[in-house]
Amino acid sequence: VQLVESGGGSVQAGGSLTLSCAASGWTVGSRCQAWFRQAPGKEREGIAALNYGTSPVYADSVKGRFTISQDKVKNILYLQMNDIKPEDNGTYICAASRTIVIPSVCLQPGAHDVWGQGTQVTVS
Numbered sequence: 001v002q003l004v005e006s007g008g009g010s011v012q013a014g015g016s017l018t019l020s021c022a023a024s025g026w027t028v029g030s031r032c033q034a035w036f037r038q039a040p041g042k043e044r045e046g047i048a049a050l051n052y053g054t055s056p057v058y059a060d061s062v063k064g065r066f067t068i069s070q071d072k073v074k075n076i077l078y079l080q081m082n083d084i085k086p087e088d089n090g091t092y093i094c095a096a097s098r099t100i101v102i103p104s105v106c107l108q109p110g111a112h113d114v115w116g117q118g119t120q121v122t123v124s
Contacts, residue, residue: 001025001114003094008119015084021077021094028070032097032106035079039090046107054103091118
């Protein structure tokens, strides 16, 4: 199983970015999958998750600004980031769980056993 993120870069506050997570050996939408953010000096934070058959869940810090979605044909997980703020600065990492997890834990790092390398978002 491999997850490869792309789409990061430098963006001005108030701008938008779309991150992609291309999956191989894994079927997008089949289990719990999520986006995490790793900011310098901070713990890895779950910000958006999508679990099979349930509605997306978001961290309060991004609710109303970020949208997680999936394309099952292309087998890609997306994160649409709007109204980006300086505190959104960090490395964005997608993750997936090969086991069934309940929706309430899908935003927790411990629920995931497959991780991408991450893509950097720099906010100026």
